[in-house]
Amino acid sequence: MTHALPFVCFFVAAAPVSELPTPAESARRVVDAAKAEKAPLPEELSVKLAASDDPRDVWLAVAAHTLIEVEINPEMRVKVAAGPAKPTLTAGRTMPFFVRVENRCGATARLAVTATDLASNNAETPDWLDVEIVNAKGHSDRLSGAPIDYKLLMCRIAEPGRREVRLGFDAGQGTQDLGFRGVTDILFHVRKEDAAPSGD
Amino acid sequence: MPIRFVIVLSVLCSAALAQEQFPRVETVERQPLLSQVTRLDEALQAIGSPLDAEVHAALERLKSLADDKAVAAEVQTLLDPLCLVAIDLSGETPKVTGPGKTSELFAEGWRAFLVKVVNPEGATGGLRIDSPNAAPVPRSPADAVESRWLGLESYEGQPLRTKLSGLPLEYRIVQLYSRDVGERSATLTAAVVESDEQKDAPSGSADLKFKAVASTPVSFAVTDGGEPAMAAFEIRDALGRVYPLQSKRLAPDFFFHPQVYRATGETVQLPPGSYTVRCSRGPESIHETQSLVVEDRPVTLTYDVKRWIDTAKLNYWSGDHHIHAAGCQHYDKPTEGVLPADMLRHCKGEDLKVGCCLTWGPCFDFQKQFFTGKTDDVSEYPYLLRYDIEVSGFGSHNSGHLNLLKLKDQIYPGGDSKLHWPTLGLNTLTWAKSQGAVCGPAHSAAGLTRTVGRLEGTDGLDGPHRLPNYDIPAYDGIGANEFIVDITHEVPGPEGKLVPAVDFISTMNTDRVAEWNMWYHALNCGYRVKASGETDFPCITGERVGIGRVYAKVDGRLEFDRWVEALAAGRSYVSDGSCHLMNMTAEPAGDASRKVSLGENGSELRTVGPSSVKVRVTAAAFREGSPSLPVELIVNGYVADQQDLVADGTPRDLEFDAQLDRSSWVAVRVFPHAHTNPIFAIVDGKPIRPSKESAEWCLKGVEQCWSQKLRTYREEEREGAKTAYDHAREAYQQIIAEAEPTARPE
Numbered sequence: 023m024t025h026a027l028p029f030v031c032f033f034v035a036a037a038p039v040s041e042l043p044t045p046a047e048s049a050r051r052v053v054d055a056a057k058a059e060k061a062p063l064p065e066e067l068s069v070k071l072a073a074s075d076d077p078r079d080v081w082l083a084v085a086a087h088t089l090i091e092v093e094i095n096p097e098m099r100v101k102v103a104a105g106p107a108k109p110t111l112t113a114g115r116t117m118p119f120f121v122r123v124e125n126r127c128g129a130t131a132r133l134a135v136t137a138t139d140l141a142s143n144n145a146e147t148p149d150w151l152d153v154e155i156v157n158a159k160g161h162s163d164r165l166s167g168a169p170i171d172y173k174l175l176m177c178r179i180a181e182p183g184r185r186e187v188r189l190g191f192d193a194g195q196g197t198q199d200l201g202f203r204g205v206t207d208i209l210f211h212v213r214k215e216d217a218a219p220s221g222d
Numbered sequence: 223m224p225i226r227f228v229i230v231l232s233v234l235c236s237a238a239l240a241q242e243q244f245p246r247v248e249t250v251e252r253q254p255l256l257s258q259v260t261r262l263d264e265a266l267q268a269i270g271s272p273l274d275a276e277v278h279a280a281l282e283r284l285k286s287l288a289d290d291k292a293v294a295a296e297v298q299t300l301l302d303p304l305c306l307v308a309i310d311l312s313g314e315t316p317k318v319t320g321p322g323k324t325s326e327l328f329a330e331g332w333r334a335f336l337v338k339v340v341n342p343e344g345a346t347g348g349l350r351i352d353s354p355n356a357a358p359v360p361r362s363p364a365d366a367v368e369s370r371w372l373g374l375e376s377y378e379g380q381p382l383r384t385k386l387s388g389l390p391l392e393y394r395i396v397q398l399y400s401r402d403v404g405e406r407s408a409t410l411t412a413a414v415v416e417s418d419e420q421k422d423a424p425s426g427s428a429d430l431k432f433k434a435v436a437s438t439p440v441s442f443a444v445t446d447g448g449e450p451a452m453a454a455f456e457i458r459d460a461l462g463r464v465y466p467l468q469s470k471r472l473a474p475d476f477f478f479h480p481q482v483y484r485a486t487g488e489t490v491q492l493p494p495g496s497y498t499v500r501c502s503r504g505p506e507s508i509h510e511t512q513s514l515v516v517e518d519r520p521v522t523l524t525y526d527v528k529r530w531i532d533t534a535k536l537n538y539w540s541g542d543h544h545i546h547a548a549g550c551q552h553y554d555k556p557t558e559g560v561l562p563a564d565m566l567r568h569c570k571g572e573d574l575k576v577g578c579c580l581t582w583g584p585c586f587d588f589q590k591q592f593f594t595g596k597t598d599d600v601s602e603y604p605y606l607l608r609y610d611i612e613v614s615g616f617g618s619h620n621s622g623h624l625n626l627l628k629l630k631d632q633i634y635p636g637g638d639s640k641l642h643w644p645t646l647g648l649n650t651l652t653w654a655k656s657q658g659a660v661c662g663p664a665h666s667a668a669g670l671t672r673t674v675g676r677l678e679g680t681d682g683l684d685g686p687h688r689l690p691n692y693d694i695p696a697y698d699g700i701g702a703n704e705f706i707v708d709i710t711h712e713v714p715g716p717e718g719k720l721v722p723a724v725d726f727i728s729t730m731n732t733d734r735v736a737e738w739n740m741w742y743h744a745l746n747c748g749y750r751v752k753a754s755g756e757t758d759f760p761c762i763t764g765e766r767v768g769i770g771r772v773y774a775k776v777d778g779r780l781e782f783d784r785w786v787e788a789l790a791a792g793r794s795y796v797s798d799g800s801c802h803l804m805n806m807t808a809e810p811a812g813d814a815s816r817k818v819s820l821g822e823n824g825s826e827l828r829t830v831g832p833s834s835v836k837v838r839v840t841a842a843a844f845r846e847g848s849p850s851l852p853v854e855l856i857v858n859g860y861v862a863d864q865q866d867l868v869a870d871g872t873p874r875d876l877e878f879d880a881q882l883d884r885s886s887w888v889a890v891r892v893f894p895h896a897h898t899n900p901i902f903a904i905v906d907g908k909p910i911r912p913s914k915e916s917a918e919w920c921l922k923g924v925e926q927c928w929s930q931k932l933r934t935y936r937e938e939e940r941e942g943a944k945t946a947y948d949h950a951r952e953a954y955q956q957i958i959a960e961a962e963p964t965a966r967p968e
Contacts, residue, residue, distance in 0.1 A: 041933060042933065095550075095615075096582070096583050096614050096615030096616075096619055096623075096700070097549075097550060097614060097615075097623070097665070097700070097758070097761045097762075098665075098668050098699055098700050099550065099761060104383075126615070127619065127620065127699075127700050128619075128620035128933075128934050129669075129698060129699055129700070130696075130698040130930050131669070131672060131696065131698040131699060132672065139253070139257070140256070140257040140260040140261065141252070141253045141254070141255075141256035141257040141260065141285060142285060143282075143285045143286060145260075164698075167620075167933060167934070183251055183253075184251050184253070184254045184389070185253055185254060186253065186254040186257035186258065186387075187257075188257075188381075193699075194668070194669070194671055194672050194698070194699060195667075195671040195672075195733055196667070196668075196671070196732060196733060196762075197668070197699075200478075200550075200551060200760075200763070200764055201268065201380065201478060201551065201764070202264070202268070202380035202381040203380060205380075205381070206380075207257065207261060207381060207383070209254055209387055209388070209389075
């Protein structure tokens, strides 16, 4: 069982691995996944996507409609922050949001989301919210290992009004970051169905 | 009159006053309001200024109340008295209302207050709270120096938000500092801004009165065994507020700790009042709580450390092979992490004899200056601090982080920083081992807790606590992943002689079953990898250094090289500090002359033919209520014998019997608190091959690891990676051919 490898010197930073999706490809995939789910995209995003099919434009459009920004550090700690998208829902309708993942440790684990209603006794999982990261053909809830990844998050709240929920993300047991950094609190504005415009 | 009663009465009186002053909000949707208030409660705890327990409990009770109006009214009744000001955003210009009373501050210290925000129009910009009295003193006009006595800072960190929520009512936190003692006034201004740069936002103001109480120096007198010492002190006032204010701390006090570390003669500044002080000095001390009354004269807090055990006196020296001075919870401003003296202070305060401070990705080029290839000069015997490297955030980190201890050169050849390092962990290990380093993977369970299947034919083979188990990990993280390959390799040591590429597996800071399960399977394949204990402070946890420990036996004077050699030789046990397993020996029953001590002569006991073996260990544990803990003898991963240990702190000599009919490894554990390294019992000179299933599990692991890690290897290293993995495959196939089916004890 003896096997000695010689020293190897490397003078360049780790190169991107060719088979991993680029950010633009990941953005395209998440849009395709939303369409496959027949999820109504926000009107502003739909307009942008209709205006240009250029990969960079698609990426920029997706970036602007990201609800959650996840950063996984080299120690595989998962940090979460709210993104630029407006957290607007239509009551009773399942709607898509994007999650941007900056994956600095190349993890390929499953990205999981948990929801907590801080206003409930014992901080329970809210029964008024459905939330999941889509895991379907063509769009996995597992991380690709690419430095930038996008995931599709589907949300539904039945009743109109304002509802705040704590969303936590992890990439496996014990990976959620410390000191509230693994969670973010999102205040959803839930419109009545008949009051809702066709998009955001 | 009880203090609590005074506080409650004071709150109620203040409430009556404040309710007259502050605008009220009639209706707010209860769910988002209660959620916001809960976050406020969390934030106050995080900065060490928690709500009074009764106010906290009253807010919790509101969660059972369904009526929006009633909830809004009660929230305001409870929180308005704690507010410095109310800010009403209903008009074009914010209207700021003071409390109508003098607010108390303390000189040279910070105090947190709430701010009530009434926001009927649903503004969602940032709320800028400021004061001309908080303007900088450097470069100020001479006649303004006197009035610039105030420090002011809004707390907008997690779990709060920087911007307004848009709810009609919310509460925020502002922290004030007084330069001076006595009565002072200040103007507080408020404006809603769309960006930090906006200068022209309409601004409202109020004039406020303060009385700043002089703080008093509190000195510490700390002794341990009659010698001056460093210890941990968590200081809280009657309302549970932590001192010094966490959000204003810089090293050596860490902002993410409630505790500070102080030695004899050192001080903290406290305003007059009553305090409780939790005193401790690591897990071998008996923690105690003292009451402290501070008046206007300097006072001394005396803490004579009481221990339930002192393992150093038994030549077992505690260490944590994985702590950091930068990254994770540390800040990178105003300094890029913290300094060696800061880390040593924390080690001394937790009575951690050896701290291995590992430079890694964040602040690498700043922190690398502290590597000297020897114990750092700040070390104070027997507290030793040494800088080495964790490959994390660069190089081969994707296939599993590596702790590299006792390096002579900290930078991989070909550069002077972190970008040129190899991506195959084995290449890193080959370089490190050539200079005599002691190496092993970090946070081992990362990537091993999700499973992708189970080894066929192993139903019923899992042991107690699922140790061992035969689920195949996903190898999708940065723990002991490429480890499954690297343990099969030998590489040239400093003199060219081949040595194992991996010395130890890190334990005690990640999922205990996953990390110990990997270790057990490796041992079952005959790889004599040792267990060591780590915290990965402040990444896996920022609570304190030395949560995960290794206690290595060094006779005579403690020196780092001897300690780390004991670690590599397995003359040690891992522990969370609450349980100790010392002086392990094994001998053929009835033949004490052939006794083998753990970590001596390769920890190897040789016997001829199946043998009865007597294993001895000195065990001690300390738990409130002195419960009995099961101490288990482990043979080839399974429980072979058990003794009960009363956890009253008394060291007890325990004996175990094992019948060994094949070459085996034996160890002692108290799940999940402590584990000895193994003694290797070699029967008839045959290698340790007790489990064909363990080898098959490892082989499956190589395949799974390859599927996950191939893409992480740089193109020019892939051929070498393939060769390394092929070697591991062949090694495990050879072991499978030699091994016997697992014999699980009844």
